[in-house]
Amino acid sequence: MKIARRRVEPIKETQMVSLADIAFLIIFFFMLTSTFMRDKLSVILPQLSVTSKTESAITVIMDREARIYLNGHPVGSAGALKTELRGLLAGRTTPRELEVRLRCDKRLTFRDYRNVYEAISHAGGIIAIMHDVKK
Amino acid sequence: MKVSRRHRPGPYIPFITLADIAWQIIIFFLIASTFAHHYALTVALPTASVSPEKVVGTPIRVEASETSLTVNGMHVPLADLELQLAGLLSGAVSEEQRAVVVVASDDLSFQRNADILYAIQQAGGIVLISEERLTDENRPSSR
Numbered sequence: 694m695k696i697a698r699r700r701v702e703p704i705k706e707t708q709m710v711s712l713a714d715i716a717f718l719i720i721f722f723f724m725l726t727s728t729f730m731r732d733k734l735s736v737i738l739p740q741l742s743v744t745s746k747t748e749s750a751i752t753v754i755m756d757r758e759a760r761i762y763l764n765g766h767p768v769g770s771a772g773a774l775k776t777e778l779r780g781l782l783a784g785r786t787t788p789r790e791l792e793v794r795l796r797c798d799k800r801l802t803f804r805d806y807r808n809v810y811e812a813i814s815h816a817g818g819i820i821a822i823m824h825d826v827k828k
Numbered sequence: 829m830k831v832s833r834r835h836r837p838g839p840y841i842p843f844i845t846l847a848d849i850a851w852q853i854i855i856f857f858l859i860a861s862t863f864a865h866h867y868a869l870t871v872a873l874p875t876a877s878v879s880p881e882k883v884v885g886t887p888i889r890v891e892a893s894e895t896s897l898t899v900n901g902m903h904v905p906l907a908d909l910e911l912q913l914a915g916l917l918s919g920a921v922s923e924e925q926r927a928v929v930v931v932a933s934d935d936l937s938f939q940r941n942a943d944i945l946y947a948i949q950q951a952g953g954i955v956l957i958s959e960e961r962l963t964d965e966n967r968p969s970s971r
Contacts, residue, residue, distance in 0.1 A: 709843035709844050709846075709847050710843050712843075712847045713843050713846045713847040713850055716847055716850030716851055716853075716854060717850055719850075719854050720850060720853050720854060720857070723854070723857040723861065724857075727857070727861060739938055739939040739941075739942040739943070740939070741867075741869060741942055741943070741946050742946070743867060744867050744868060744869045744870075744946070745867070745868065745870065746865060746866060746867060746868070747866050747867070747868040747870070748866075749868075788870075792868075792870065794866070794868060797938050798938065799937065799938045799939035799942070800937060800938070800939070801937070801938045802894075802934060802935050802936060802937055802938075803932045803933065803934050803935070803936040803937075803941065804934040804935070806938055806941075807932075807934075810957060811959075819870060819871070820870070820871045821868035821869070821870045821871075822868055822869040822870075822871060822942055822945070823866060823867070823868050824867055824868065824869060824942060825867075826867055
């Protein structure tokens with residue numbers, strides 16, 4: 694008996710559905726990994742040679758007018774900063790976990806940032822002085 | 829008379845345009861993202877184990893203002909600080925031996941402060957920022 698072979702037609706269509714799936718997966722990746730300008734306050738950082746990288750999630754910012762911000766929110770004083778940092782650092786033990794990123798305007802003087810140094814230190818944090826890399 | 833029915837097309841989602849939009853968004857993210865590298869100089873200020881008060885012996889003392897810099901009372905240019913400290917710290921092993929007490933004046937800028945702390949760390953020292961303040965009375969003359 695002769696069995697008629699079914700002819701397999703080559704696919705002429707591009708698989709747009711799977712392409713869109715891949716594209717949306719990439720979009721989700723970007724959306725989940727992006728930090729969306731957490732450090733949006735403009736601060737001129739000091740310039741140093743390359744040091745180590747930091748991944749700390751706690752950021753203290755001091756702008757040109759010596760205003761203090763903790764994770765983007767204004768903090769009234771160094772005393773208030775110390776109290777808030779104590780809460781954030783509670784339960785953290787390793788030096789990596791205790792790092793507090795300090796983004797401080799390079800033109801501020803010791804008179805301005807001294808209290809912030811003390812607040813971070815007394816709250817149990819390790820100061821990670823953020824800087825730009827000298828070119 | 830028999831009227832032939834018109835063939836109705838089924839529901840159709842235009843995936844080609846959907847993919848186009850998705851790729852546009854990807855390109856936006858690729859261009860707008862700044863793959864930032866955050867560099868930081870880590871300074872562990874006085875803790876329970878090592879603090880200016882608990883350091884045994886005479887630690888190296890760096891007095892810094894915006895215009896002057898001394899190491900154990902000797903004037904040192906900022907560019908030579910690392911070398912000077914490396915010499916003084918050679919042979920120091922324990923944390924207490926490597927302690928460098930920094931006394932700053934009110935006018936010390938954050939940039940200069942960072943430069944000094946960087947030099948101390950590069951020389952192998954451990955920074956201890958003293959609560960003592962450098963004032964006009966105890967400040968070394970500027971050079």
